Structure formats: structure tokens, C-alpha cells
Amino acid sequence: MGILSFFFGSIAVAPDRADWVRAEQFAAYIKTAPYAALATAINSALLTYAYWGESARSVLIVWSYSALLMACYLMINSMRRTASAVISERILNRIALHSGCVGIIWGVLFAVLLTSGDEQGRVLTGVVAAGMMCGGAFFLSVLPKASFAYITPMALGVVVGALGAGQSAFAAGAIMIVVYALLLQRGVTWLADSFVSGRIKAVALAESSDVISLLLHDFETHSSDWLWEIDADGHLNRVSKRFAEAVMRPRETLEGEHFLHFFDDAYAEQLQEMFDHQRPFRELIVPVEIAGERRWWSISARPQINEADELTGYRGVCSDVTDAKAAEAKIAYMAHYDALTKLPNRTTMTTALERAVERSKTAGEQFAVLCVDLDKFKSINDTLGHPAGDTLLRGVANRLIDCVGAHDVVARFGGDEFVVLKTRVEDIDEVEFLGDTIVDALLEPFDLNGQQAMISGSVGIAFAPKDGDSAEVLLKHADLALYRAKSNGRGRTQFFESSMDEEARKRMAVEHDLRRALYEGDELRLHFQPLVHAATTDVIGYEALLRWNRPNGDVVMPSDFIDVAEETGLIVPLGEWVIRQAIQEAAHWTHKANVAVNLSPIQMKNPALISTVVQALAATGLPPNRLELEITESVLMQETDANLKTLHALKDLGVQIALDDFGTGYSSLNYLRAFPFDKIKIDKCFVEEMEVRNDCRAIIRAVMSLAVSLGMRVTAEGVENERQVELLTAEGCVEMQGYLYSRPIPCDQIAKSDAVASVIAVPADTLKRSIKRLA
């Protein structure tokens, strides 16, 4: 404790409170000031009376008396001036100054009276001095500075006077006075400190009670919550207006009603248990029935205990959380169900699968995961619109539900992807039967808002526990089986086989490496295989065939990577590269042979295809009619209109269009009428078997005659021996391609090839003539 705080107090007052505290101090001082003035006057009068008649002293007394009056005047004056003003530090300092002045006047008086007076007078002066000091300290107890300024000169006056009297008893009295003065001032400091801290506490309390009442008011007016109160027996007390509104009943009918009557038995019991154990509780969510409607309340409360430690009841808040609860339920629903079909979603299916896996491990249950995918969903969406697509998906969902048993689960994973979990399987035949049932069910026509639509679906099946021991693996395997089902021709069922895993891994590796080969490596090459005029063995053109030379020296054939490139979309940049490269090579050929480039159906969908072709032709100056683009029938099967538009645009450029692999797949002579092809390429499978199978020859004959009547050229692919040449020539086929003439060769061998003497593009009318001749 510092010397200053010993004399003047140690309570630190926050700046924003200081004015207020000073005002309180000032008010307390003003209250006592008149009594102080009165006491001073009485003391002055007593002393005047006691020393009356002693001339020198009388002058002194008159002086001190008038000085006293002046001090009183100053005090009253300062009171008047400051009564209603803000009390600054300066005003308190002025009070201290006045008190100091009064103290000095008295101190001087005491000193004079004590030095010069007789024994009796000294005793009287001592008594008055002690009384004045104590009284002053009492009246100035809230203002330690003023009290210090007042007491100190008085004490000094007494000390000086007592020492001046020259008696040892007075010296002892002087020491006592000093000790009293110190104690008095210390007492004042204590009183002042406790006054100030008391006032500060009072302010804080007043403020906080203001805040509480403000908050309560706000709660009552703005909050949707309400307060409730029950007695020790659970009966409602002082029912609030809002509570009455919440239960939709008049307030007076609620008073005294048992609180638990609002709740179902189970919840009432739960609450009763809280009450019995006098437990506080927070945000207990309970249902209530109000006007026939089920609502949800969130209740919080704490027990009320009296001084005798007895429960007097409960008090708390309550709010209606029905909307929040509904939103929560909706979110929970959305997290687990598909909004369109109302089927469980992937999350729910995964959980169901995990349970099935668990049962399979513990109870040996067999089950199956069936991945179902619609084969032509996208085209339905594109042609009939999304509302029709949505109707179709709902229809599919219903049919799938009809196909499965009560313990099975049907889920939609998004798009046209559905997954069925068949549980409790005794025999794998049941699964196969279900797969076939689903395929058949999907083949039935759908009624889409008045329009009939035919689709088909493929099913991939994983059988557990044989094909996997986790939900993830089973789904992956069923998906691989589905992939195989689709690539095997759609509308079919396929069980998972372990080899599919290995294939999938290979596919991923191929994709990764192919991407690198395309964008970073120099690993792609074009080989060219000549198309030959059978009679003259002149080369008419070359077909560009892609080769992938891997860094390890392996040469990968297209059959091993074109599929992956198509699945991943890599075929688009890959195909562009082939187009540019083939055209660039052909532009260098001195013999002016045609160049044929294979186009994937995926490339046909790419809007940049035409500009790629145009740019490549323009950049090299290759005449468009030297470029042949080979497409397969599948191009005419999907998105026919858009693809036909692209084909016409290419043909308008002067580019020739060939129908490749004719006779495989869905082969229909109708495709030949769909577009004015420049050429048909008869697939090698017919050529291969034409020596032994008459039907193959018949087909070739039919194609030849149709081509002639439509003005199209024909190339036979896969010609490997002279006998085939003979038979094909007999059918009127002139252009041939096959190992008999040449395998595909790297481009640098083309220019050197002596086989290429001259090049004749055989016009259609020459062809017609030669066929007539043969017939």
C-alpha cells in the first residue's frame, strides 16, 4: 500500500463512473455541511466565552471568528454554485482547499492558545482541538483529501502549541494528537473507500437490473418462447399469455391444471422423473397435441428451492419447435431418399448392403446386388423432354418394386442407374430369374403422359458372399458386370466374373497411359493399308490405322485401346490427331492416292469435328475428295438426325463418306438408304467365310446389287487369298483390301513402295458396267 493510498484511499473508479461517484460524494458532504458549520460556530462561541476579557486573546478570537465566518461563506458559496452542476475533480479540490484554510485558521488559533494560555485554558483548548479534529473527520469522511487538509494543520497547531508550552505532559499530549490524527485520517480513508465501492456496486446493480428487465421485456414481446411455472405438485401457476396462446385455451382455464396433462404418457413419465429427482433440464423435445394437431415443444426448466431446502416448483421456458422439427425430418428424408422416385438413395442402399454383409458373415445369408441401367434413357430425355424422362424413371421404379420381394430393397443412385438388393437367397437361380424378370419388365412399353415409349435395360449382378465381402466391392462388381452386359449388346443380364476385375484394372491403366501418350509422349503412329483395284492391283487409296508404340517396345493395336478411348472421351482429341496426321501424310503422296480415316461415333457428336477437317484440309491443300471418312452403322442408330446433319455437312465439303464394317452388328439394308454413301466396306467376316458358306456369298451379292443401284462403290475387307479375290470378282467387287495385298505399313514405306505404280479412282459408272458384264 502506497503512502498516498494510505491517506487518500485506494479504490480505482472507472472513468465513465468517476463523475457519478464524485456527485455522490459531494451530495453526502453537502448533507453534513450545515452541521459542521453549526458545530464550528458553537466551538468558536465557547472558546470566545472562555477567553473573554483577556485582551490579546480577545483580538485573536475575533480574528479567528471572522476567519471562520469567511470559511463558512466560502463553503456556502461553493455549495450554491455547484449544487446542480456536474461535480468535477476541481470542485472536490476546492472543497479540500477550503477545508485546509479552515484547518489552518484553527491550527494557528490552537498554537497561540496553547503557548500563551493558563493550565485551565490549555485543557479546554486541547478538548476543543480533539473535538474539532474528530468532528471534521466525521463530516468529511467521504472526502479524504478535504479531511487530510483539515486535520493536518489542526494537529500541527496543537503540536506546535504543546511544545511551545514547554511541559513534558503536553509533549506527550502532542504525540497522542499526532497518533489520533493519523488514525483519524486512516479511518476516513476506510470510510471513503467503502462509500465509493458501495456506490459503484449500487450503480452496477441498478444497471444490471435495468438490463434484466429490458431482456425480460424483449423476451415477452419478441420471442416465440414462453415462460411457465408450476408448483411442487406440478400444477400450473401464473400462466403467461403466450402459454395460453400456445395451447389455444383461455388463460383462466389453465391456472391450476396439471402440467403433465399436455403430454403423452411416455413423455409425461420422463418429465415426472425429472421433477421427482429435482433435476434441471434443457431443451427437452416433446410432442403435444393441440387442437387435434401434433406439435413439438422444446422445454427447459430448473427446480425452485426455498430456504428450507424444499422444492417449491419448477420455472422455465418453452418454445414451439414444430417447424424446425419438420425441416429436420425433411432434411433427414432428403438425405436418405431420392426425391423423384421416392426410392431409397445410395446412402440408404449402402447401409442396407452393409447390414446384409453383416448377416452374411454372422448367419451365412446369401444375397445379390443387381445394378440396373436403362439403355436408351438419354435419347428419351432428348427427344420427349425431361418431364417424360421423369415419368419414365418413376415408371421404372414402380416396375422394379413389383419385381422384388418384401425383404428386398430398390434404390436409385441417380440418372438412370438403379440398384436392387435381393436378400435371403437360397439358390443363385433365383437371382438369375430376378435379373431376367427385370429385363423383361423393362421391355414392356411405358406410357409417358400419353406417349408410348420402348426402352430396354441391362442388369449386372454380384452374388454375395462369393463376389465380395463389402458393400463397396459388391457394388463395384455388379457395376463391372453391368458394363459387360451393355457391351455385350444391352437388354441382358450378366453375372460378375473375376476376370472383369482384371479387365477393369487394365482399362484404367490403358486410360492413364493413353492420356500420357497423347499429350506428352511421341508414341502414336499411323500405319496405312492400301486399297487395291483387284484387276490391275493398282492402289486406289490407303486406310489410316492407328498404332500405339509404347516406350517398352510393345505395339498396341486399336482393338486394345479404342474402346477405352471412347469410354473416356479421349477418342475426341485422339481422333483429331489422326485426322490431321493422315491428311498431312496424304498431302505428301506423289501418287495422289485417297486417304481413309476411321471416325468413332463419339467423334461424330463433337461439334468441332467439321472445323477440324476443314482446317486440316486447308492447312495442307489436300483436295477434299481425296479424303474418305469411314463410319459404322452405329452412327446411324444413335442421335440419327444430328449425325445425318454432320454427315451431310462433311459430304458438302466434298469429302467422301464410307460405311465401314457393313454386315456386322445391326446391319440393315435400310441404313444404305438413310444416307448417300460414297462407298460400302463389306466386313471381313463375310469375306473370310464366303468360300465355305453360301449365305455369306448371298449377302455379298445382295449388297453388291443394292450398292450398284444406289451408285455406291464397294470395298471388300480382309482379303487374304486368291480364291476370295476370284469369288469377290465374280460378285462384281472391284476394290479390295487385305493382307493378300499388304498389311498396314508405316507411312515412310509408302513413298518407297514400288507396288504403287499409278492410282485410279474407279468412277461409279465404270463399276456399273463391270458388274453388268459379270452378270
Ligand code: C2E
Ligand atoms: P477397320 O476399320 O475395320 O480396319 C481394318 C482392320 O482390319 C485393321 O485392323 C486391319 O489391320 C485389319 N485387316 C486388314 N486386312 C486384313 C486381313 O486380310 N485379315 C485380317 N484378319 N485383318 C485385316 P486394325 O488396324 O487392328 O484396326 C482395327 C479397328 O480399329 C479398325 O477396324 C477400326 O475400326 C479401328 N481403328 C483403327 N484406327 C482407328 C482410328 O484412327 N480411329 C478410329 N476411330 N478407329 C480406328
Ligand code: CA
Ligand atoms: Ca475402317
Ligand code: CA
Ligand atoms: Ca472395317
